[in-house]
Amino acid sequence: MDEAVGRREGYDEAVLPAPAVIEPDEQPLMKRSRPSGADSDLMSLVDRLSSVLCCTVCLDLPKEAVFQCSNGHLMCAGCFVHLLADARLKEDQATCPNCRCEISRSLCFRSLAVEKAVSELPTTCGYCQQNFPRACLSLHQHEHCHNRPTRCRYWRIGCRWEGPFHEVPTHETTCVHPHKPGGDLMGVLADVDAQHHQEVSPFQDIMQLLSLEKIGYTEVQFRSCRTDDFITRLYYETLRFTVLNHTWVLKARVNDSEQNPNLSSERTLSFQLLMRSKLPAAMDCAFLLLRAPYEDVPLHPVVYRHTFSGESTESPYLPLPITDSIECNRLLAANNFSVRLFLFQVTK
Incomplete structure (x- = not known):
């Protein structure tokens, strides 16, 4: 019996082929071990994509809309309107910083594919140091991150x-x-x-003004103009309009007529209300500007007051109630922009 088993084992050893040795490159894909440099390769790919999809002006990945010139060079929304605003201030044609082709709102268009690609690139949460797609980072930081800064409820x-x-x-x-x-x-x-x-004080003032007897409002358009000086300056002016049986004009200027506002990083707009009618007596007025329909730059509700008379037909220049320089650039980038004017005659 043992001899038979031995002969059987010997037969098996003699006949059965030796197991084949599979080289590492020939191993099935599902059994192949993960390369040690996979993470570094992924980060290298992300870096390369980031360098391709970044804005050609600020060299950073766009956080909002992406525009491209006719040759395909990318610009984030902030840099795009900044280039248009600079060209408007210098009375020049805006050009792409890469290829120098002309750019404008009509010549450039949004690149939705780039926007979606950027939104899927990973980024690191500044609070918990975990990686998330850019499209999900804001929601994570505001609602889900356990390390997000929070105030006491008291x-x-x-x-x-x-x-x-x-x-x-x-x-x-x-x-x-x-x-x-x-x-x-x-x-x-x-x-x-x-x-x-x-x-709440501005809103209370507006509610009180809305109860006055003489109220008027209209929608006006600021049009870009140039001064007649040796060094021309950009300003805006509306056509004449009639409210409360009087004729008015609105003017606006950049950085209070600074000589070179294109060299300033901070930009503001201020406006002035002018009466073009003859006044038999002084007229106390309150007025405010609000965003016109179909305009995308919001204006804060701020009530201004001035007494118009034969000797004082112009209000002082008042700050246009916009948020910051970015919103100012958006207005400057447009050839014209509209506002809605409310005018109240205050009776004592």
């Missing part, structure tokens, strides 16, 4: 603690502000009331 009564979101429950269980006596909280509540009053 900040309205004076708590100044700020820390990561995951530490909020621990802090709030030991926060002393909810246990303070009412007398200690009166100063904080007074500051809260003052801030609230400052925020």
Whole structure:
């Protein structure tokens, strides 16, 4: 029996072929080990894509809309309107910084494919250092990140603690502000009331003005013009319009007529209301400018006042209530822009 088994084993050893040795390059794909440099290769690919998809002006990945010239060079929305605004201030034709072809709102168009590609590129959360697609980063940082900066819920009564979101429950269980006596909280509540009053005061003024008897409004368009000086300056002016049975004109200027506003990084617009009718008596007026329909630059509701008379037919130059220089560039990039003017005659 043992001899038979031995002969059987010997037969097997003699007849069965030796197992084939599979070279590493011939191994099935599902069994192949992951290369050690996979992460670095991925990061290299992301870096190469970022260099291809970046804005040709600021050399950064766009955070919003992407425009391209007729030759395909990319510009983020901020740099695009900045180039158009600079050209408007210098009375020149805007050109692509790469190929020098002409650019304008009609000659350039948005590159939706680039915008979608950029939104899928990974980026690192500044709070938890995890990687997310750019399209998901804002939602993660505002709602899901456990390390996002958060205030104590008792900040309205004076708590100044700020820390990561995951530490909020621990802090709030030991926060002393909810246990303070009412007398200690009166100063904080007074500051809260003052801030609230400052925020709602413009709207209260507007509501009171809307109850006046003589109210008028119209939509006007600012058109770009040039001064007659040796060094011309850009300004804006509307056509004459009639409100409250009087003729008016609106003017606007850049950086209060600074000699070279194209060299300034901070840009502002200020406007002036002028009366073109003859006044038999002084006229107290309140007025405000709001965004016109189909315009994309918002204006804050700010009420201005001026007394017009035969000796004072022009209001002083007043700041156009826009947010920042970026919004100013968006207005300058357009040849014309419209606003809605509300005019109130204040009776004493």
